Amino acid sequence: EPEVTQTPSHQVTQMGQEVILRCVPISNHLYFYWYRQILGQKVEFLVSFYNNEISEKSEIFDDQFSVERPDGSNxxxxxxxxxxxxxxxxxxxxxxxxxxxxxxxxxxxxxxxxVL
Amino acid sequence: AQSVTQLDSHVSVSEGTPVLLRCNYSSSYSPSLFWYVQHPNKGLQLLLKYTSAATLVKGINGFEAEFKKSETSFHLTKPSAHMSDAAEYFCVVRTNTLTSGTYKYIFGTGTRLKVLA
Structure with a gap:
């Protein structure tokens, strides 16, 4: 059964550093999303993406965040x-x-x- | 605006007894509702979904949920709990806005189910 994969499973970084989180969506899907879950809190919507552009973003998704589909799969x-x-x-x-x-x-x- | 409220943050049941996880929704449209399960250190797995067809929805692992418009509820039930059901359960409503062309999920705060031997 097709599935969404993400890498890495765990990323540790220093404050102020840039990080890139990677995802491979299901191959025939066209709509993509990021959510986050702070420990002990509920899952929150960050951003949706379609046709190579952001469709919607939450107030959490500020200028420090960006999304990209660089190669048609990631x-x-x-x-x-x-x-x-x-x-x-x-x-x-x-x-x-x-x-x-x-x-x-x-x-x-x-x-x-x-983030340390 | 759509929202969901999960009324219990923790539920404990004995193995073999029924499970009831409560969820109430708020939506100005006919909602699409989902239940997801998250086992420790695992991702989110879809249990079942309601999308305006039958009001009693059957899902995986013996779970089911009933959409009750009059009560704005979508409670999750299972007749007999199993140890493997211990997990966090999220009730989710999907937005109906089409302006962006996509839909986002709005999650409840989750209910942690504990199953006692």
């Missing part, structure tokens, strides 16, 4: 200068064939980001 989340409060589990999700953004979202296993 979907990345970059945090330019990490802060302690960026420590969280980051989930990638994908959904939908062409014209079907309402299909359920499939989630990857997550990347745990620890």
């Amino acid at each position: 979907f990345t989340l970059k945090i330019r200068s990490t802060k302690l409060e960026d420590s969280a589990m980051y989930f990638c999700a994908s959904s939908g064939g062409r014209g079907r953004p309402d299909n359920e979202q499939f989630f990857g296993p997550g990347t745990r980001l620890t």
Whole structure:
């Protein structure tokens, strides 16, 4: 069964460093998402992406964050200068064939980001 | 705006007894609702979904949920708990806005289910 994969599973970085979290969505999906879950809190929407541009972003997704689909298979989340409060589990999700953004979202296993 | 409220942060049941995890939603449209499960150090797995078809939805691992519009509820149930059901459960509502062309999920705060031997 196709699945969303994410790398790395765990990333440790120093405050102020840039990190790139990688995701490989399900191959025929066209809609991509990032969510995050701070330890002990609920999962929060960060951004959605379609047709090589951001469709929607939350207030969390400030100028320090960016997303990209560099090569037609990977979907990345970059945090330019990490802060302690960026420590969280980051989930990638994908959904939908062409014209079907309402299909359920499939989630990857997550990347745990620890900022020291 | 859509939202979901999970009424219990922790639920403990004995193995073999019924499970009830409560979720209430708020939506100005007919909502699409989901239950996801997260086992320790694992990702989010879809248990079941309601998308305006049958109000009683059956999912994986013996779970089911009933959409009750009059009560704005979507409670998750299972007749007999198993040790492997111990996990965090999230009720999710999907936004209905089409302006962006995509849909986002709004998660509840989660219910941690503990199953006692």
